[in-house]
Amino acid sequence: MKTAITLSQVPEASGGPFVFRTPLPDAFATAAAIGFDAVELFLPGPDFISDHEVKSLAAQHGLAIAAVGTGAGMLRHGLSLTDPSEEIREAALDFVFSMIDFGGQLGAPAILGSMQGKSGSHDHLVAGLRRCANRAATHGVPFIYEPLNRYETNLFNRLADAAKFLELHDLKNVVLLADLFHMNIEERDVATAIREAGRHIGHVHFADSNRQAMGFGHTVAEPVIAALREIQYTGYLSAEIFPLPDPETAARQTISSIRSLF
Template sequence: MKSCVTIALVPQIKTGPWIYWNDLEASMAKASALGFDGVELFTASADAISPQRVAQLADQYNLQIGAVGTGAGKVIHGLTLTDPDPAIRTQAIDFITDMIAFGAKVGAPAIIGSMQGNVAPGVDHEQALSWLAEGLNTLGQRAEDQGVSLIYEPLNRYETNLINTLDVGVNLLKGLNNKAVALLADLFHMNIEEPSLSESIRMAGSFIGHIHFADSNRRPIGLGHLAMDEVATAINEIGYSGFISAEAFPYPDSDQAAKQTIESFTHYFG
């Protein structure tokens, strides 16, 4: 398993569950000094940062790029894969396609979280799921063509009314036309939705391709009430070998949150 920490690089966003903010090189330098294996980037668009610059910094600081987020497509542009307007769905696919290409240039998968959208008023739930599957089929193939995976993230009920649990996420992935799409197990979302985090992880097993490492209150692990011993046991049991990435609030500040995260990662997985 590999430790990872998030970096938010979207000027329009001032708060949220990312450990480091705004300064890519300074954040990567700090992550490297603490012993993280990688960083997860949240950028405004695929061309907001040069992939060559990202690769150069990753090499300089001996870091991998764990993943790239696509959420700015919704936050800034209002784009989702389940919008009733087919033109907006097409724009969402185009935005994510560009992020897949950006990620591929630095060896990282793209994550689809908030850009999955919601079941809009007046839209049948199955219709929305069909649009989501259609988008994931298209985007999964584009990711596979570029040699990377695509990560789909079930979110809690307060963020989407589409898919909230890992088991439903697994069923979605089983119905897709390609195998390039993996599941993101976000411990914060799971704490809200799953009857048992550890059993859900065991059930999802090899479908899990990325893990978000945050406590019950979305602060760094160890600052909430998550039963992390049980969760860590399940993660080890399924033979997970990917990134465990801190998508958590920078509490009480970025530096202390990063230190808390790497200490927790080392305690459970080191």
């Protein structure tokens, strides 16, 4: 398993679970200095920075790009893939495609989190996921679908239900994001849920029960790591956490918790 940390450049997401918000050259340097393998990028859109510049920063600091978020489409433009309006769904798809293409040029998958919509229909979701998965496949990367807790979406709150949905609709090239914060709210047992959805899991948001760095809440991480090992998970543990008490402390706590767990 590899480590990653979230970097945000979206002013509207100032209250969100993103650790470093300084300009990217500084954020990349700090993430590398603290010992992360990769960064997860949360950007306002695909034109914020060129893929060429991101590649150069990544090479300079020896970091990979773990994934790119798409939530700015919701935060900044109010778009979702399951909006009742077809026009808005199409605009949402255009935005997600643009982020899939941006990430694809970096070899990184895009994530569907809040852009799935707060209260949408499964019919719209399956249509959107299929098109995004096909688009991602042209770049040779998967498309990541994230079940969220009940306060953020009515679509899928638990891994097992999302996994069944992918199988029922034969959705290829879609992987699931196991976000330990959402899972702490929704799953009966986090480790069991990971074991049962094992072959579908393609990304992990590594957060404690209160969305702070692992070790700053009440999650017992050992069984979670044991389950990830059992399913032979080799992807990222990406710290999508609040920068509390400050970004560096949160980042260092993540690395030290992972070191003590392995």
